[in-house]
Amino acid sequence: MSSTTFRSSVAVPVTMRVNGIEHELTLDPRVSLLDCLREQLRLTGTKKGCNQGACGACTVLVNGRRINSCLTLAVQCHEAEITTVEGMAADEVGNAAQQAFIAHDGFQCGYCTPGQICSAVAMLAEFEAGAPSAVTDDVAEPPTVLDDAEIKERMAGNLCRCGAYNGIVAAIKDIQERESQP
Amino acid sequence: MKEFSYSRAEGPADAIELGTATTQASPVRYLAGGTNLIDLMRVGVEQPDRLIDISRLPLTDIEDLPDGGLRLGALSLNSSVANDDRVRLRYPLLARAILNGASAQLRNKATTGGNLLQRTRCGYFYDLTTACNKRVPGAGCDALEGQHRTHAILGAGDSCIAVHPSDMCVALAALDAVVNIEGPHGAGRAVPLTEFHRLPGDTPHIETVLEAGELVTSIDLPPAPPGRAAYVKVRDRASYAFALTSVAVLLDADAGRTRSARIALGGVAPKPWRAYAAEELLIGAEPNQATFRRAAEEAVADARPRRDSGFKVELVKRLIYRTLAELTPDVAEEER
Numbered sequence: 463m464s465s466t467t468f469r470s471s472v473a474v475p476v477t478m479r480v481n482g483i484e485h486e487l488t489l490d491p492r493v494s495l496l497d498c499l500r501e502q503l504r505l506t507g508t509k510k511g512c513n514q515g516a517c518g519a520c521t522v523l524v525n526g527r528r529i530n531s532c533l534t535l536a537v538q539c540h541e542a543e544i545t546t547v548e549g550m551a552a553d554e555v556g557n558a559a560q561q562a563f564i565a566h567d568g569f570q571c572g573y574c575t576p577g578q579i580c581s582a583v584a585m586l587a588e589f590e591a592g593a594p595s596a597v598t599d600d601v602a603e604p605p606t607v608l609d610d611a612e613i614k615e616r617m618a619g620n621l622c623r624c625g626a627y628n629g630i631v632a633a634i635k636d637i638q639e640r641e642s643q644p
Numbered sequence: 645m646k647e648f649s650y651s652r653a654e655g656p657a658d659a660i661e662l663g664t665a666t667t668q669a670s671p672v673r674y675l676a677g678g679t680n681l682i683d684l685m686r687v688g689v690e691q692p693d694r695l696i697d698i699s700r701l702p703l704t705d706i707e708d709l710p711d712g713g714l715r716l717g718a719l720s721l722n723s724s725v726a727n728d729d730r731v732r733l734r735y736p737l738l739a740r741a742i743l744n745g746a747s748a749q750l751r752n753k754a755t756t757g758g759n760l761l762q763r764t765r766c767g768y769f770y771d772l773t774t775a776c777n778k779r780v781p782g783a784g785c786d787a788l789e790g791q792h793r794t795h796a797i798l799g800a801g802d803s804c805i806a807v808h809p810s811d812m813c814v815a816l817a818a819l820d821a822v823v824n825i826e827g828p829h830g831a832g833r834a835v836p837l838t839e840f841h842r843l844p845g846d847t848p849h850i851e852t853v854l855e856a857g858e859l860v861t862s863i864d865l866p867p868a869p870p871g872r873a874a875y876v877k878v879r880d881r882a883s884y885a886f887a888l889t890s891v892a893v894l895l896d897a898d899a900g901r902t903r904s905a906r907i908a909l910g911g912v913a914p915k916p917w918r919a920y921a922a923e924e925l926l927i928g929a930e931p932n933q934a935t936f937r938r939a940a941e942e943a944v945a946d947a948r949p950r951r952d953s954g955f956k957v958e959l960v961k962r963l964i965y966r967t968l969a970e971l972t973p974d975v976a977e978e979e980r
Contacts, residue, residue, distance in 0.1 A: 474650055491650035491695070494682070514683050515750060527723075527752040533679045534753065537650055538699060585748065593727045596743040596883065602732045618883035619747025 476540045480505065481549030491537045496520045498536035499546060507547040507576045511621070518620035521577035521584075522546045528584035530619075547576035555583050558637050568633040570624035578620050582634050585616045586641065608638050645685050652697045656826055656859055659698050664828050664857030666694075674698045674859065676719055677753040679746075680762040688772055689763075689779060703757075703861055706730070712867035715824075718757030718860045722812065723748070725756060735865060737873035737892055741815035744877045747884050757860040760813060760823065760840070761852065764806035764914075765886060767791065777803045778848045793952040794888065797944070797960070799913040804848030805950065808841060808915050809886050815875055817916035818892040818908035822864040828857055837863070841915035848914075871896025871904065872971045878911075878963060887911030889959045893967045897931045907943065907964060912956055919943040922964065931972045933979075940964040 473488035480503060487502055496513075499505045499522070511519030513532045520532040523545040550556030559579045562568070569575040589612070592604030597615045605612060613631050622630065653659035659674065666672035673692040675681060676699050684690035703719040706728050714735065716725055725731055726742040746754065754762075768774040768786045775784035787795055787805050795805040821837040841852055854860070877890040890910035896903045905926040907919040922943040929935045940961040947957045969975045 491648065492645045513686070515679060515747075518747065518749060521749055528749050529753045530679070530747075530749045533682050533750075535650075535675075535678060535682060538675070538678065538697065581749065588748070593723070594732065594739065594743060596740070598743075601726075601736045601739045601743070615883055616748060619749045 474537045476537055478536075478539050478542050478544055480544045481546060481552070487536070489536050491535060493536045494532055495522070495524070495534040495536045495539055495544075496531040499531060499544075502536075505546050505548050508580075509573055509576060511574065511577075516621075517574070517577075518581060519574050519577040521581045521620065523580055523584055526584070526587075528581050545580070547579055550579055550583065553583070555586060555637065555641060558640055559583050559633070562633040562636040562640075563630070566629045566633040566636060568626055568629040569622075570626050574620060574622045574624075578617070578622070578630055581617060581620045582630075582637065585613075586634070586638055589616070589638075608635070610635075646688070646691045648685075648692050649694050650697065651694070653701060656698075656701055656703070656861060657830070659696050659701065660826060660828055660857050660859050662694070662696050662857075663859065666856050670694075672696060672857075676755040676758045677721070678758075679750050679754045680758060684763065687770055689770060698859070699755075709864060714865040716756045716863045716865070718755060718862055720756045722746070722751040722754045722756070722759055725812075726751065734868040735815075735819065737875055737894065738812070738815040738819065738865070740875040741811045741890075741892060744875060744890070745811035756812070756863055759810050760816075760837075760860060760863065762810060763851070765809050766795065766806040769806060777844075778806065778851075781847070781849050788950065791952070792950055793955070794886070794911070795950070795953055796913050797947045797949045797953050797956045798909070798917055799843050799915065800948070801844060801846075803846055804844035804914065806844075806848070806914060807911055808913065809911075810916065811875070811877065811887065811890060811910060813837065813841075813916040814890055814908045814910035815892045816863065816865075817918055818873075818894055818906040819865055819869070820906075821866075823860055824862045824864060825854065826859050826861045827855065832861075834864070837916070838918055844914050869894055869896065869904065869906070874967050874971055876963060876967050878959060889956055889963055891960075891963050891967050893964070893971060895926075895931070895968065895971045897972065900930050902926045902929055902931045902935075905939075907939070909943070909960060909964075912947075912960060919964070921945065926968075931968075931975065933969070933975055936965050936968040936972075936975065939968065 509519040511517035515530045515533040594601040595615045598605045670693045672694040675697045703717040705717045726739045774786040873894045879885040892908040894906040905923045909917040922939040925939045
């Protein structure tokens, strides 16, 4: 057989760039990206809420796309570019997001917040790139207005048990208004 | 999670060679996005001894076909397909169906092939302490007399009443998509999507027509059908929930006569369900309230609800009627 095979008793070499820093790791293939970030890399900003892709607290960016890190094996991210909430401050939109969440009271306990921020930053990029959502009137056209309905639909993958949704939506509108100003 | 050996496939043939070694006792599974498989592995429903990572295979392209159709690579992301200009313009039904599924994060990781092959979310299937003929053939089905309001009313039997959870597949069924499969020794075959998933019968553990090692490489869409289309999903929440019932409708009417009609249902059957009898009733007839009502009735004529899923019969009827009506301006006007 020509493919590279690893038994889990022999850990798999994985290289990943996280928030601009390259890491060379050897991992049990069962380790989720979430656990890798938190346990191996000590980046504990990303949270484990449900560990089954239902809450979004584990949302990070992999190669620019927001995904649930709990349903990703770290070994799948070999040679990937990953951004976590710890990397948000260094990014213009990420920084704006952090400020906006504070200004608009977009959190209470803060547990879902890292996932909300990563998700919101990526969501705004998706919107700017013209991606439709389930509530977009005409999917053939790029959506023009990021109204409440669009924000809520696009952020539906991030739950907040404290119910800080109003603040989250307000924060996101704020970021979008700022970023769309020349 | 049970230990497994992990390999990255270097090409489709390589993956297939490794995949054909799968047995009931020692399963081999392909890993693409992993949004369903990893979850199933974590709860112990799937316990592969070997995971073949196919996510880097060159099967991500969405390409135009000579006949005017569109080929979706098996590894194209759900979000990529929903966002593709050609899909949005020519197959908006498919874009809308995909966008109604899961969350943005999941759509950014899940693949076309994975969405096709995802397994049911039946709570008994997931719970190792219960009886489930899918997990353990012959063990029984605790859903029959248990909690089954989200389960099947069509196409199911006494061995299993689980539903296929995909939104994408409902649209693909309505569009008469074709699944391209590659097997050992370079063998290839094409299977209509409507024949790809199997009804449970007495063997609910066999869910598709795939043989050991076979790899789905792409899904072909025929040239875009004429007419108007809609995908409507009914669920307990406004977003991010599976369908209680969903419908994909394609309707082409001209000069007071329906030329073609496709109706596919989600959330009510073990596979994406084409309501062929209802379609036949519509074709050639005048598109009006009475015809639409008859079609809706016909779609559930063979429904076999259980103790708590009877509401779905009425729900399906109303959903089909409403969707047909909204796609027909004169009828929509009358309804208001």
